[in-house]
Amino acid sequence: MLDIKISENAKSFLEELDDYELxxxxxxxxxxxxxxxxxxxxKKIANHNPTLYRIRLxxxxxxxxxxxxxxxxxxxxxxxxxxxxxD
Amino acid sequence: xxxxxxxxEVKELIALVFQQSDNVIDGNxxxxxxxxxxxxxxxxxxxxxxxxxxxxxxxxxxPMVKIFNNLIDEDLIYWLDAxxxxxxxxxxxxxxxxxxxxxxxxxxxxxxxSILLHDINEWTTDQxxxxxxxxxxxxxxxxxxxxxxxxxxxxxxxxxxxxxxLPEEEIQELNDIILExxxxxxxxxxxxxxxxxxx
Numbered sequence: 507m508l509d510i511k512i513s514e515n516a517k518s519f520l521e522e523l524d525d526y527e528l529x530x531x532x533x534x535x536x537x538x539x540x541x542x543x544x545x546x547x548x549k550k551i552a553n554h555n556p557t558l559y560r561i562r563l564x565x566x567x568x569x570x571x572x573x574x575x576x577x578x579x580x581x582x583x584x585x586x587x588x589x590x591x592x593d
Numbered sequence: 594x595x596x597x598x599x600x601x602e603v604k605e606l607i608a609l610v611f612q613q614s615d616n617v618i619d620g621n622x623x624x625x626x627x628x629x630x631x632x633x634x635x636x637x638x639x640x641x642x643x644x645x646x647x648x649x650x651x652x653x654x655x656p657m658v659k660i661f662n663n664l665i666d667e668d669l670i671y672w673l674d675a676x677x678x679x680x681x682x683x684x685x686x687x688x689x690x691x692x693x694x695x696x697x698x699x700x701x702x703x704x705x706x707s708i709l710l711h712d713i714n715e716w717t718t719d720q721x722x723x724x725x726x727x728x729x730x731x732x733x734x735x736x737x738x739x740x741x742x743x744x745x746x747x748x749x750x751x752x753x754x755x756x757x758x759l760p761e762e763e764i765q766e767l768n769d770i771i772l773e774x775x776x777x778x779x780x781x782x783x784x785x786x787x788x789x790x791x792x
Contacts, residue, residue: 514780544745547754
């Protein structure tokens, strides 16, 4: 089990989200990533250091995160609807 | 033949899936999961109609299977091969029907459908199952391959979708966020900061 950290950017998104069902799904996904950081089909973002991964969330949302095994945490970097992402 | 409103709605959904999936669906499990995700992520009003339940390979729906078989009987959907991993395709008439349905959707729904099917069609059937089992655990309870698919050993290999090249502006945005994190704009994640308690 890894510790879970969240950026201010991602936190703001969750605080402003008014779809409670989606919020519960995102919460479940984040907790799942803490248990198993490779739990979801993910794309590795090319040419980025530190390595970042992106997964799909319901309703065409995206979540970008970083895994730090050395310090035993995952960092939720960014969450948003697909129109706020480029892929 | 008179089509009941319920039957019509499910037929429309199935036509939409074939039309948006380049007219090939690889197998029953994959087809069922595509319909499940459409009803759970784009058209929630269809959930009551299709009554998905947790089956041996994740969510399944008796009404959907019945209507799918009717479409095969009506020669609107056919098997490309009858091997172990059956591929299905739709007749031209049914694809045109799917195209009409797509055009009638509001712009937002069109985008949601296209993005969902674009995402999922990049995935293997195992990856689709892994996504559903993790995101909708209530449908994984009877899953025969649940433990295998959700094990860290399996998922670290199975879930690799390759690399994603982003435009410079998004890389810059991510770098800015990480810089903020390094400057202390980060906190421990706590569900209760976002979720209200339900009675």
